[in-house]
Amino acid sequence: MKQxxxxxxxxxxxxxxxxxxxxxxxxxxxxxQLTGTKHGCExxxxxxxxxxxxxxxxxxxxxxxxxxxxxxxxxxxxxxxDGELHPLQQAFADNGAAQxxxxxxxxLLTAKALLDHHPHPSRDEIxxxxxxxxxRCTGYAKILDAIEAVRVP
Numbered sequence: 001m002k003q004x005x006x007x008x009x010x011x012x013x014x015x016x017x018x019x020x021x022x023x024x025x026x027x028x029x030x031x032x033q034l035t036g037t038k039h040g041c042e043x044x045x046x047x048x049x050x051x052x053x054x055x056x057x058x059x060x061x062x063x064x065x066x067x068x069x070x071x072x073x074x075x076x077x078x079x080x081x082d083g084e085l086h087p088l089q090q091a092f093a094d095n096g097a098a099q100x101x102x103x104x105x106x107x108l109l110t111a112k113a114l115l116d117h118h119p120h121p122s123r124d125e126i127x128x129x130x131x132x133x134x135x136r137c138t139g140y141a142k143i144l145d146a147i148e149a150v151r152v153p
Contacts, residue, residue, distance in 0.1 A: 010078030036075055110132070
């Protein structure tokens with residue numbers, strides 16, 4: 001069964017006619033062509049599909065878009081504004097924090113939520129916030145360095 005739903009994605013109101021059983025991850029990638037959000041485990045264990053909903057990290061593989069009407073959804077595509085990288089994106093580039101990049105969108109959004117709520121996190125608080133985001137390529141050191149570079153002094 002399909003239904004017309006209205007979503008607020010990256011500060012844009014979007015109407016999409018989609019199957020009601022589709023996850024937010026599927027709607028973002030398949031219906032809206034926002035492929036920055038990654039398919040990972042599809043079990044809510046890896047964090048690759050993390051987006052922000054009303055500023056809070058949400059695993060899009062476990063969320064139903066029909067339940068998110070009226071809430072602000074931010075994907076990695078919405079981080080850059082007018083062609084300018086978000087400070088987190090720039091810090092990741094400057095610090096070599098992304099290797100294959102598959103986990104990077106989810107980590108960026110999780111880090112954004114942390115810094116929005118807690119602009120002065122310790123390295124341990126950053127580690128704790130990222131505990132649900134798995135990266136198979138790095139030792140996390142450069143990721144932590146990048147997030148530390150952005151935090152407000």
